[in-house]
Amino acid sequence: MENKEYQPVIGLEIHIELATASKMFCGCDAYHFNVEPNTHCCPVCLGLPGALPVPNKKAIEWTIRLGLALNCRILEESKFDRKNYFYPDLPKGYQISQYDQPFCVQGKVILKEGREIRIRRVHLEEDTGKLLHTEIGGKKCTLVDFNRSGIPLLEVVTEPDFQNSQEVDEFLKDLQRTVRYLGISDADMEKGSLRIEPNISIKTKSVKGKAQNDEELPLYKVEVKNINSFRFARKAIEYEIERQIEILQGGETPIQETRGWNETENKTVSQREKEEAHDYRYFPEPDIPPMNFTPEKIAEIKKQIPELPEKKEKRFIKEFKLSPYQVDLLIETKELADYYEEALKINGKIDGRKYSSPSEIANWLINRKVDIKTVSPEKLIKDLIASKEVTSVSEAEMSRIVDETLSENAQAAADYKKGKTAVLGFLIGQAVKKIGPQADRQEITRELIEKLK
């Protein structure tokens, strides 16, 4: 969908719920998926009068971990701020977030094709409660569940550097994988622990006859909410690009607004128009002192970062001579990649004929869909070796068995000679039956072809 006149400009806001044991500012259990409403709450996350927030150190470290993984700069001095707004799921009337001194700024990610996506910031805030619109005794009402209130919520904001939905898709999948490698969240879109809000606009080469500067951004943008899968993200972006180009082609400018993805109708629908940016009256959170991060502290956090997928990918290709396809599947999760390397280690101790190549092990792991939770790497190698052990048969014996197979299946042999090579498989099978399941198929095939010439 390349269009020289119309260039999509896409930026992302991504929210990730951190998987810390306790909430962001209190000791409550942070697990809230399918939990009885309002059971994981205390004065702090209920915003009761007098309660005070005490920041979760782990959540802060994890935020910096992701910031470092996204090549961000970590600010030496950081602080929390209050973002003031009213909503029934926000018990204090303000959300503790970060405004002008987020933990991480100015990162970047390089996509496969080499394009760079700049990361504006990675900051930490608290999640809100959840509203449940329901009916009680025939009366419509709204209930609030505060189990989610105060869950650490990390926000990644990119610059508007994406040009199409494929780039967004690649970025998001890489980000999800990185987050999982870091062990900071399950980043599951269905559970809402990963939420995406793309903002989309279209840059035209000329505005009212005036050539537009390359750096200049369009004068509007459309934010899309309510996206709960990667597929919908792709579809919503593509839909918006088309919709906006159509408006521009009609000589008009799309309005700045927030739209929601409607998955049943496969389209975005207007939710609210944004006249002015909301005034959140940010100010420094007086209940939490500012925080300092020394280079030593940052180095310490850096040490907790495991080898990330991008690096692992390169190493696997180089060190194990695997294909990009194999590597892509092997590094899908850190657990699988670690398992593979564990299997290689065991394999390395095996000498001579029984030794398998890294590629063989990779294929075995991928093709057999081995369940790494139940099959140990030792067992995997054992199985692989067993599969290669062949019942050895002397040359004379092999020749006799193949002759016998051909005479018993004369019709198939004749068909083969007429060009129906597909029967070869059948003939191999017949020969294997005579020798046993561990028969050397390669040897049989060679012998059969020789005799069928």
Add this chain to the structure above:
Amino acid sequence: MNLNELSLTEVLEGIEKKRFSPQEIFADCQKRIKEVDEKTKAFITVIAETRNAIPFAIKDNFCTENIRTTASSNILRDYIPPYNATVYQRLIDAQFGLLGKTNMDSFAHGSSTETSDFFVTHNPWNLERLPGGSSGGSAAAVMADETIFAIGSETAGSIRQPSAWCGVVGLKPSYGRVSRYGVIAMGSSLDCPGPITKTVADAEIIYKTIAGKDPLDATTVDRSLVETSSFEPKKIRIGLAKEYLEVAEKPVRQKILEAAEVFRRLGCSVVEVSLFDPRYAISVYTILQRSEVSSNLARYDGIRYGSDRTYFNKENKRRIMLGTYTLSAGYYDAYYLKAQKIRTVICQDFEKAFEKLDVIIGPVSPSPAKRIGASTADPMFGEKEDVLVEPSTIAGLPAISLPAGFVDGLPVGLQIIGNRWQEDLILNLGKLFETETQYYKIKPKL
């Protein structure tokens, strides 16, 4: 003598020597409340049961589990918290027993108790006079011997000013010394709980009970309560705040000059010191505090607590509106940010002064207790009354208010301001002054 008239120090000694039991003291205080509280109106809630514990009263903005906590606001008139404020918890852990919850300006918005949504508290020295505020109920209860001691909270002056007007001792510790957890917030970057007592020695006992790092309040510090190894009056350098004296009414000024003489007599060196004009602090304090108030009160949005926003009183609304304005886009830099910058200047001014001085003394309030009704005519009443306590609160410094004599039958308060974390020094000086002057022995007839 009734046991309720004893100081905490006397009470502890009497119990130690088995002259009486805590329960007897508790009962005497309850009896006294029955007799005089209809005059002082210091209490909002009185506990019915008589406990075998040394009794105390606490301002009604400290959360007390299963006991109504109103902050003197109609918004919270029926609010029963499910948890305890750290200060309250530490006191009951130390075997003190709650007598009741005291009246205050609603949400601590004031310096008179006149903004309380329930009633005005009266000054025990003269029932036509205000007790000061916002911890007016606590100060009046202590002076009227309705309790052995009380707890107040100060944002700017709310402990010191009512203590001065009622003639008791009030300690405002350094910001970060005493936990704010469970104290219904007013200006979060300034709020500070502290004791209101009959003597400085009593204040020290309670201060040591409630102070110290609290894992539930991220702004509390983990450091020793003792900063000075020895106390020698002859080595103490006292600064007499020139501009503070100038702001005070003449008879008040006279009492403070007399107090300075007392310190000289005791061997301290007293020199006049010129500080940053305290009147600038009014603007800084007003902007910072209102901004924080507007955010802190946002939770009373009508969804919970049973009362909607129409239950806010005039003073509450004024503060919410002003604070919302000063934080708004386009005004933030001109007000909030500028106020923060001047806050830094005020801190530096004190730092400079403390290079050459150990403490600074001055009047707590420009005048003795004003008449009931005085606050209603002026929306900036509190800020002007508190002009002499605002600079030190903005800088997070500890300060103590203690009786320094009388003007026309009304007590005058002397304040001793210390450098950050030097509560022990100002307490030692206060004890020295109190032993010498013994004003605490003079009590009003009720």
